[in-house]
Amino acid sequence: MHVIVIGAGIAGLTAARVIADRADRVTIVERDRLPDRADDRPGVPQGHHPHALLVAGNDALEHLFPGLTDELATHGAVRADAAEDIAFWQLGAFRTRYHSGIAVVSATRALLELLIRRRVENGRKISLISGTHVRALIGVRAQRVDGIETNDGRQTRADLVIDATGSAGSNGWLHRLELPVPVEHRVRVNVGYATRHHLQGLRDRGLTPFHRTSYAPVRTFLLQPGRDPGKFCFGSLSSVAFGGLQCRTMKP
Numbered sequence: 495m496h497v498i499v500i501g502a503g504i505a506g507l508t509a510a511r512v513i514a515d516r517a518d519r520v521t522i523v524e525r526d527r528l529p530d531r532a533d534d535r536p537g538v539p540q541g542h543h544p545h546a547l548l549v550a551g552n553d554a555l556e557h558l559f560p561g562l563t564d565e566l567a568t569h570g571a572v573r574a575d576a577a578e579d580i581a582f583w584q585l586g587a588f589r590t591r592y593h594s595g596i597a598v599v600s601a602t603r604a605l606l607e608l609l610i611r612r613r614v615e616n617g618r619k620i621s622l623i624s625g626t627h628v629r630a631l632i633g634v635r636a637q638r639v640d641g642i643e644t645n646d647g648r649q650t651r652a653d654l655v656i657d658a659t660g661s662a663g664s665n666g667w668l669h670r671l672e673l674p675v676p677v678e679h680r681v682r683v684n685v686g687y688a689t690r691h692h693l694q695g696l697r698d699r700g701l702t703p704f705h706r707t708s709y710a711p712v713r714t715f716l717l718q719p720g721r722d723p724g725k726f727c728f729g730s731l732s733s734v735a736f737g738g739l740q741c742r743t744m745k746p
């Protein structure tokens with residue numbers, strides 16, 4: 495069985511890893527030319543905003559890629575206790591800080607993707623074609639999908655095609671083949687992000703706490719200043735990778 499996965503984001507890479515257990519061959523097709531460093535790229539415009547891995551996501555990735563969390567840490571990702579290491583100012587007071595044992599991993603999305611991609615590319619059955627834009631699905635009208643067509647006009651056959659194009663969406667591909675289109679549920683979030691990156695003191699590169707209190711080092715500040723839940727506004731300052739800080743504001 496040959497499987498094509500469209501998109502080499504987190505969903506595409508993890509889908510390829512899972513389906514490789516069942517398929518003879520998996521081909522991932524990605525429109526961006528992929529960097530060999532942890533750099534942001536145009537196909538993932540949200541990439542430069544702060545990203546944190548919560549417990550369930552981290553566990554799922556660790557299950558698929560054993561040792562990933564430790565590898566992230568060796569590249570400078572920050573592990574923080576969700577209640578102890580994060581100072582959260584909300585509705586006029588700091589939340590109580592205590593040891594919860596719930597770890598949050600703060601890393602850039604680019605680093606997470608790079609480490610996952612390296613592992614996926616090492617998989618025997620998986621090949622990754624980058625710099626190639628999928629423009630359509632091919633198949634039998636009103637019956638089935640047989641493969642993909644790329645921007646250079648080439649058609650590639652597959653037994654199964656997985657669409658992991660994320661926010662780019664697949665622009666009516668199924669509709670054009672007169673195939674049923676799944677019902678889509680949209681949640682309007684209506685929040686804008688602005689992020690700025692700073693360098694922490696270089697003397698102790700890799701040191702993550704950027705502010706010390708008598709209680710415990712603070713690795714992340716979260717601020718939600720307004721008391722009116724209808725006027726949501728949020729800010730955060732978090733340590734990422736070696737000596738990096740990400741500062742973010744969110745506003746409707």
Ligand SMILES: Cc1cc2nc3c(=O)[nH]c(=O)nc-3n(C[C@H](O)[C@H](O)[C@H](O)COP(=O)(O)OP(=O)(O)OC[C@H]3O[C@@H](n4cnc5c(N)ncnc54)[C@H](O)[C@@H]3O)c2cc1C
Pocket residue numbers: 500501502503504505506523524525526536537538540543544545546547548551603626627628629658659660661662663687
């Ligand atoms: C501001 C912001 C903050 C976030 N913070 C967090 C967070 O803290 N923690 C967290 O877990 N998640 C967070 N997320 C969500 C997270 O970024 C996304 O859920 C995740 O990146 C989605 O991954 P994906 O692989 O589904 O899609 P994408 O990241 O969109 O990847 C899709 C891939 O498909 C490729 N592609 C698209 N169209 C084509 C085509 N026609 N042909 C070939 N390739 C194509 C793209 O180039 C891209 O590589 C955040 C999202 C945003 C917007």
